[in-house]
Amino acid sequence: MFKSSFYKNLIDSSLNKKTFSMETCKDILVSEEAELLDLINAAYTVRKKFWKKDVNIHVINNVQNGYCAEDCKYCAQSKSASAKIVTYPMKSIDEIMHEAKEAYESGAYRYCLVFAGTGPSESRVKKLETIIKTIKEKYHLEVCVSPGIMSKTDLKKLKEAGLDRLNHNLNTAEKYYKNICSTHTYKDRINTLNSASEIGLDVCSGVIIGMGESVTDVINMAMKFNELKNVKSIPVNFFMPVNKNVFKPAVDLTPEYCLRVLCLFRLLNPAAEIRAAAGRELYLKSMQVMCLYIVNSIFMNGYLNVTGSGILKDLQMIRDAGFNIKSDFKIKELIEKYFKSEKTDEIDSNIRIKKKSDLRRVSHKLI
DSSP states (O other), X not given: OOOHHHHHHHHHHHHTTOOOOHHHHHHHHHOTTSOHHHHHHHHHHHHHHHHTTEEEEEEEEEOSBSOOOOOOTTOTTSTTOOOOOOOBSOOOHHHHHHHHHHHHHTTOSEEEEEOOSSOOOHHHHHHHHHHHHHHHHHSOOEEEEEOOSOOHHHHHHHHHTTOOEEXXXXXXXXXXXXXXXXXXXXXXXXXXXXXXXXXXXXXXXXXXXXXXXXXXXXHHHHHHHHHSSSEEEEEEEEOOOOTTOSOOOOOOOOHHHHHHHHHHHHHHSTTSEEEEOTTHHHHHXXXXXXXXXXXXXXXXXXXXXXXXXXXXXXXXXXXXXXOEEOSSSOHHHHHHHHHHHTXXXXXXXXXXXXXXXXXXXXXXXXX
């Protein structure tokens, strides 16, 4: 078991943005000598320094679903996947605005527009400019767009329209990238991130854990974001084995390992918005609330092609753990609103009076 000085050094190194050794990173991820609660406490100390007790809620709008020419093996929208997803071209501006209103009124801090495909056409860039401007005029929302691979010229147009942040995930480590995609390269993604940074646009870039990568790969992912400029937000996804995906790695993610991964990303990227993204419900299970002491952001109301735990449940989890949300709406008011909409008569829907079958499990005839 590590001494308290080990965890203190983690905190001091993180707050002072010092480089961690590969050995220290491995200790965080897999050493039996490193206690999980002590690691979470160290990560929480860093989280609290930069983010206090705030949680940023992000809501995704899957603006276009399917029709993708890329072969990302982990994705249900991949051209090589046969998952039975709902497919549709780009939504109308009216539909996008209606969903922006819903996101804002549910307590969202950031509204994320996600597109399938390699990158946007000239006409789509123009539509995006209009959408971004309209959302920023009507709602107090941060806007993030995930449009694919883009040129510096087109990124400038979106920035001038009011875009707050570009999302472009690295997904995995450079050496492992060839195992998950062949239609574009890791360098293609890095180039888009660098182009965004060069024009002063904030960047959101994340990863997917559980695709067969090594511990060293995970560490290299976390370190890479520390090297890149303007990466303000890092969503950490855990691989969702959607039926009929091409990619079927042997997923063995325990709640403890997932929390250790989040601790590593927090400690190596102290000032970044670390988000517990897709898969948190599936893998963290009963320990899900613990992630809030490490991350300062979650997706709410589902992901791209899979549902999440529900708005009310997430809001209750945040409040019960003693955290606040960054929103124009108070968390208590939002919980009351969604509580009423679910027409729940009891204070806790898990509360019920025991039935006879609960109280007397053995038939009286056998006694």
